[in-house]
Amino acid sequence: MRALTLVVMLALVLGGARDVEPAESPAVLLERAHQAYRQGRFPDALEAARGAAQGAPRSRDALLARGTMAEFMGELDEAARAYGDAVALAPARRAAQGAPRSRDALLARGTMAEFMGELDEAARAYGDAVALAPNDPALHYALASLAVRLGDYDRALRELDTIFKSQPWPAQLLFRYAPVSVQKRLMASNRVLAQLVQLQVDILMEKGDLGAARQTAWRYAIVEPGRDYCGESKGPAASRVSRDERFTRLRLATLAQPTAGDCIWWYGQYLTDDGYMRLGRLIVTEALKHGDSEERKQPGYRYVRSRLAGGREVPKRAESLFLAARQRYLRDGDVDGAERLLDEALRVAPSFVRPYTMKAHIAQDAGNPDAALQWLHRGLEADPDSWRTLHNLGRSLLELERWEESERALVKAVQLFPEDMEGRLRLARALYAQGKFDRYAAETRNAVNIARGWSRGSAVAGAATFLEKFDRWGPGAAPPPAPDVEPLLGYGQD
C-alpha cells in the first residue's frame, strides 16, 4: 500500500512538473537578453528583456535593459514606459517617508521637503529633529537654509552663529579674531567653515546689507585686495568660461569692487534670470547707483520696471515656492505638485507675475490655449509692465492668428525691451498678416540688425532672407518666419 501511494505521489509530482514548466528567473532572462543582443537576435533580446522586467518590476537593470532593447527595436512608447519606471525608482524620498522618527530620518524628510518646495513640511521635520538633537550643526544648517527660503534672514544668521559657536574654542578664537592672512589659510583648510561664511555673505546681501556682506567677504578673505574680479569676468578669456564660473566672478566683483557698476549690473541680471527676484532687485538697484548719466541709466530703470516687478518687493516665500514649482514642473514632470506650489505662491503674493506666466505655460503644454491666455491676462492685471508676460501673450495670440491683439501685446513688449529680437520678428509676422507691410519690413530689419550685433545672425537668417525677397518682389502667400532666438542675459529662463 505504501509503495503504491509513493508511486502515485511520484506520478503526480512528475506529471505536474511536466505540465507547469518552472518559470525562468529574471536574472536568467536578463542574461539571455544580453546574449541574444550580442548575437544579433534582437527580437529575442527584446522578448527576454520584457520577461525579465515583468518578473522583476522593481529591478532597475531589468527595466533599463527592456528600455534599451525596445528603443533599439523602435518600440519607443514601450521604451519610454520602461525608462520612466526606472526613473521612478527614486529611493531617497520613499526611504525618508517610510523611515522611523529618528534624527536622520527627520533630517532626510526635511531636506527632501525643502527641495520639493514643501516649506511647511520641512519646517515641521526640522523642528522635530532639533527637539531630538538640539546641538546638531547639520540641523542648524538646515534651519538656516529654510529660514533663507522663507526670508527670515535674522533667524538664518542666528542659526549660522549657533554653528560657529559649537566649534572648539581655539577654532572660535581664530575665526573671530585672527587677521585676514590667517583666515585665508583657515578657510582653505576647512571647507565646511568656508561654505558657512559664503552662505553668511549671501544672506547679508539678500537681507539688503551689502556693506556688511562686503566687510565679511574681506574679513574672511573671500575676496582679495587689488584683484580685478570685474576685469576677469570680461573679455575674450572670460567668454570661454562656463556660465557658473562667470556668475561666481561677477559675485566676487560685486563684493570686492563697489564701483564696478557694469559687473554689479550683470550679476543682478544673472540673478533675475535664475528667478531670485529679491536679490536681483537689490543688486540691480545697487548697480544703478553707480556710473553713468541718468540718460544712460534708462535701460536699467526699464529693466527694473519690466523684469523686477517695478522694484516692488516680492515676498521671499512666494519666490521660493515659484523656484521650486518651476523645477518640479520642468525637470520632474510633476504637474500637480507644481500647480499646488504656484497656487500657494499666488495666495502669498497675488501681484507676483511669474507664477501666472508659469501657470499659462503649463496650460499651454496641456493643450489648453484659452486657459493659458486667461492666466497671461491675469498676470498682466497683476503687473501690466511685465515684459515676459506681454511677450508670451503676443506669442500665444499669434499662434491663434489673433493678429491685432498679438500686435498690441508685442508692441508693448518691444517698447519695454527694445532688443527683444524674437518679439520683433513675431510682431513683424502679425503686421504682415494684417497687410501692414512697411511696419513689417521695419520691424524685421530692426530685429536682424540687433541679432547681428549680438552674434545671433544665424538664428534670424531665414527672416533676413524672407525680407530680401519681400524687398525684391513684394509680399507673397506664405507668412514670414518667426524663429526662436536665444534671449539676451537678463531676459531668459522664464
Added chain:
Amino acid sequence: MISCAAPPKNANVAERRECVPATRRAGHRFFIASRNAAAQIAFRSLVEDGQRERALAYARDHGWLALSSDWCGGESAFDFETTGALAVLAHPDRAGCAAEHGIRAADLGRVRMARFLLQHALATPLDPSIRARVEHTLRYGLPEHDVPKLAESLYRTASRLDRVYRQPTEEIGVCHKVIAADPRLSWPYHIIGRDHMLRGDHRGALPWLEKALEVGPRDLKALYNYAVTLEWLDRREEAIAAYQKVLAVEPDNAKVHASLGMAFDRLGRHDQARQHMELALQLDPRQREARDYFNHQFGRDARGGPTAFTAR
C-alpha cells in the same frame, strides 16, 4: 576626528598623538614595500607565468607569508596586484576577496594578472553583484585571446606614457610596437584612435577605431569612442546605434546614457533625449553632461541650495 592617513595641517597635538601608531604602521609598511620592490616584480612574473607553487615558495622564502595571516583584509605593504595574488595563493578558498584587485588590474591593462585574479575569484562564493562585475570584466574588460607577454608589457608602457607622462607622440610609437607584437589586441588601435580624437581629427580616428572593433568587438571603450567619433562626423543615426550597443551590455552606464541623450537632442528627438538624461542623472546624480543639459533647458535648479551661489 581627523584622518590619520592625511592629517590636516591645523591638527592639534592631541590629534597628532592619536595618529602615532597609525603613522608608525605606515612607516613600517613603506619600509617593507621599498625593501621588496624588485622581489614583488619577480613574484608577479611567476604568478603571471602560471608557476603558482614557485610563486608561493618565493613569497614564503622572502618571509611575506609571515607578515600577515590574512591577505584578504587589513593593511598591506605591497601593491594591489601582489596583495591580490598573495590572497589567492595563501587563501584559495577566499580568493573572492581579490575580485576588486582583478577588476582594477583589468582597467590598467594587466591582462594576465587580471585574468588570474578574476578567474580564481569566480571559483569561490561571491556576492551576486560582485560576481556580475567579475564576469562582466572577464567578458568585456579583457581580450578574448592570450596576449603575448611582450605585447602586454609594451601596452603598459604606452599606457604610462599616456596617463602618467602625457607624452602622446612616444605613446603612439609604442602602440605601433604593441600592434606588431600582437595584431589581435584592440587596445593599441583604440589608443591611436583616441589620440586622433583628442587632436580633433575625427576623420583620422575613425579607421583606427573601426580596426579596434574589428579585432575586439567586445571592446566597449573603443565602441563608445567610435560612437562619439561618428557623432562628430555627423553620422548621428549610426552613432546612436553604437551608443545603444554599449548600453545593451552596460545599461547602468550614466555617461553613455548622457551621450546618447545628447545625440538624440541634436537630432531633434527631444523626448528620447530627456529620458536618457533623466536616467543618467538617476544613475549618477553628478553626471556633468546631463546636469548641464537640464540647466540649459530649464535654468539652474534653485532647489539645490538656499541661495543662488550655494545652489551651484
